[in-house]
Amino acid sequence: VMTSGNLSDEPIAFEDQEAGTRLRRIADFFLTHNRPIFIRCDDSVMRVFKGQPYPLRRARGYVPRPLELVFPEKRSLLAVGGHMKNTFALARAGQVIVSHHIGDLENLETLRAFEQGIRHFQSIFEIEPEMAVHDLHPDYLSTRYALKLPIPKLAVQHHHAHAASVMAEHGLTRKVIAVSLDGTGYGTDGCIWGGEFLLADYFGFERKAHLQYLPLPGGDKAVEENWRMALSWLHRIYGQDMWKLKIDFLRGLKRDQAELVLKAVDQGLNAPLTSSMGRLFDAVSAILGIRLFANYEGQPAIELEMSAEQSESGAYKFNYREEDAKIIIEAEPVLIGIVEDMLKQKSHGKIAARFHNAVCRMTVEVCSRLREETGLNDITLSGGVFQNWRILTGVQELLLKSGFRVFTHRLVPCNDGGISLGQAAIGLRRMKDVLGSSHARS
Template sequence: MIVESQHQAERHTLISPDCTICKDCLLELFDPQDRRYHYPFINCTNCGPRFTIIQDIPYDRANTTMASFQMCPDCQQEYRDPSNRRFHAQPDACARCGPQVSFSTHPAILRQSSTTDSIEQAAAQLAQGAVLALKGLGGYHLACNALDEGAVQRLRQRKQREAKPFALMVATLEVAQQFCQISAEEATLLQSHRRPIVLLRQYPEAQVAPGVAPGHQTLGIMLPYTPLHYVLFEKCRRLFDARQPVILVMTSGNRSDEPIAYQDEDARERLGPISDGMLAHNREIFIRCDDSIVRQTTAGPQILRRSRGYVPEPLNLPWSISTPILACGAQLKNTFCLAKERQAFVSHHIGDLENLETLLAFKAGIAHFQRIFDITPQVVVHDLHPDYLSTHYALELDLPLIGVQHHHAHIASVMIEHGLTEPVIGVAADGSGYGPDGAIWGGEILVADLCTFQRRFHLTYMPLPGGEQAIRQPWRMAGAYLYAAYGTDFERLTIPFTQQMKRTAWKTLEQMIERKLNCPATSSLGRLCDAVAALLGLRSEVQYEGQAAIELEQLAATNPTIAHPYPFELLAQTGEIDVLPMIRTIVDDLSHKMPVAQIAQRFHLTIAHLLANACNEVREQSGLQKVALSGGIFQNRLIVEELVRILHTQSFAVYLNQKVPANDGGLSLGQLAIAAAQLRGEKAVLHT
């Protein structure tokens, strides 16, 4: 008989992330003589679903969503044989006893296939231009032929996703190399067992539909990671146009701003109006988990979204903590983090806490992590922003509270990754974070350790006209910077921005700025990027967070010549970084019809130089040599690579996030590190 795990003995067993199908299973999958030939749920102890199917611990089949599938005699024999690689593989199954796929479509829309093979039916519909919902490991994808512009546009319209790029999937590295430049390091990331989406520079002549990544010079590509994906691509190769490679859009199965669908009934309700058909299966997903996103830079790999393939792998702390802690993260790109002893468990990507569905996913995720890792937090950590839903959640718990400043948490996330406990120079740059003075921070040079921080430099405060509305409409920030640089005379500037600006709307904003009505002060570098993007005519309104800054970076990367930075001023006495000299010079360049790509590149170089100069000033004052960089701005490849290059030439030791995102997805780890350090040193300010 099979001996079941002892409950208490397994409380500390670590749970593996969901990883790609292994080489042995892949060989069996395509071996016509193997009993699992083309079985889309083949797995062994080296691969297959783990995190997304576990309901409780210990990790036995009865505590997974495979509990309803009774093993056949052949599978039971493998499961019991210590010499077999499926020995105690909890998801072990075959076509006789395991999960099955099913395909359904709308008969009035698409031609039906004569085959009864569900995956072949799905491939046939994709070949016709269909948009399909596909059930994967951690949720549903929406898929279509990425070479078919009509299919891509239908997906965009139905998903209500106007501009944000779609992720793609190809069968092999060789196919990816037909569309993108791929370095050896990027090839390693693509083919790793984690199978993330990798951001790659696409060839100008790449034949993907223009609607896949409008305005971008990069594509997000991943390789198949489930046996179902591999079988689907084999069917597609036989049914698609043989003259073209098979490349599929494989984007999250949701409507814009909603969490990914993972339960079948919910998927039918939410994805039915978007898709023409659904390739599903009857293995339940217990916890949703989006695809991870990574990128390779000259400074090393960066994780932009840490989820499937990485979670729930723990991160080690430099010391053991005696008090279990829950850190609730931020509002956007939310993750939470639980820790006990020497291990921190950063959650999968939850998303933006801006609707009920995502908030419920956040709460359910916390409860699940507490259960499977046997962590009962005794302290809860939150961001200082009073309106974050993650903060509200923390305040609702009957636990002692520690509030952590947003940008201090960013820097701490880098420090804890690299085991740094001594003070560092911290450069925290992003779109927004609540400052202790009530302003919106986002362009900060700090001296920080894991307990405390001091602010040494910041971008000069600017008004944010209309508050949140200025984030959605970057032209407002452009107007605010021009108003600060020129006063009311800026309206007479002979540049495209002022000639196209709506004067009536600006007059209202001008009065708001003068009267300080709904114009909170901000030092945000993200808002400065927005302002310059609007000045250059790239984007007056955005459809998604960071769009203007991303398009500005994409434009700068197209400049063929080497530019030089714009002027700026460090005001050591006040700790301000004045960028108005740069704004005035940009206006001069626009007046002289300088190519906007060159202006964009000069802007990026300027940001790198001003941050490096500020670090030098702090080093002269403090003697510190180590610099930690974090915040959403450090997703900008041009800024990261140039700033790291400059700092290295100036003999700084530079540290960046590599295990968690530099954006707010890594914030929960930083919050936890600060709380743990404060509790360890008895410096925490606890309140209830």
């Protein structure tokens, strides 16, 4: 096997000495050359959606091709992106240059690659940023990097950036209904968002609907051990009566360990509230026994999608309630339907398909309610959940049938690899307001 070399979660090793040090325990041989590699760059990963490119990772072959925006702002800025699947972007004179895929900023090697990439792009494009744009999350390494820069800063909420990235791609300048569905994004209320419906433009957003909040047991650990989210949902619905349910998922759990997790949730210990759609997919995958532990990001949801029967047209039903002028999307009926179908010995493929269909129909129902309220008819779809082909195609088709104009990604990924473009677009539109102040927030 011959491959580019990197350890899991680390950037590609592209210098001979570095490769010999970092990879000596996993590689038998190294193929070198007398011509050194100048800069690391991953392969791009693309799919085709409705006859057009649909990027999952934008790097070799596409970077550093600039993206043209319709904004008149001539000054320059740096957008540092998010935490997962990081890219950064430099913008000047109506162009945004989005970097190659950097990776997850979770270790020193990737942080160094991020910093080296910024220096390299600033050098070759001769751009000295006058403003930095970063995520709202205070502990992201990209945020910390931006906050150290001696220039004005603008903080942009994660899902607002997702929405703006689609808007920038399509040259949209009017307000849209932005559907941003993913795993994690720091919210303005300090909770973890991820099932969001926003009214958005480049100058701000209003959160109009979201998936109901649920404790995330163990915080980030619940992403790796997705059975925790399944336990959290079943405990919310059934309480201690859940142990009476005759489903394999509960039989397979270590009761003592599960009770400790639930005790921590009840006491609010390391159990932040989340509205994440990605974590709902994780929970369903675990309840069905498809995947209880994730070996890589998104594995439970990917395997859930793969298991879904293509021909199944049935769907579970979400409930809705109003709270503080927002639509709260309640998933309890969906989980109850899943459990009831499991007790009826329905196939996992049928149940998985009905869950996917429920998410698609819910998305259209919420958008239709927001259209009635606002008169807006343009929809943007972004966030890592839209890497799921059944969700992407199902949502778009139902929205089009309902008379909406639907905008999806074509130039940057729907996942967090597209965050930097959205940050840059918002920054360019708000630059006049920000310059001269020390810090701002979107």
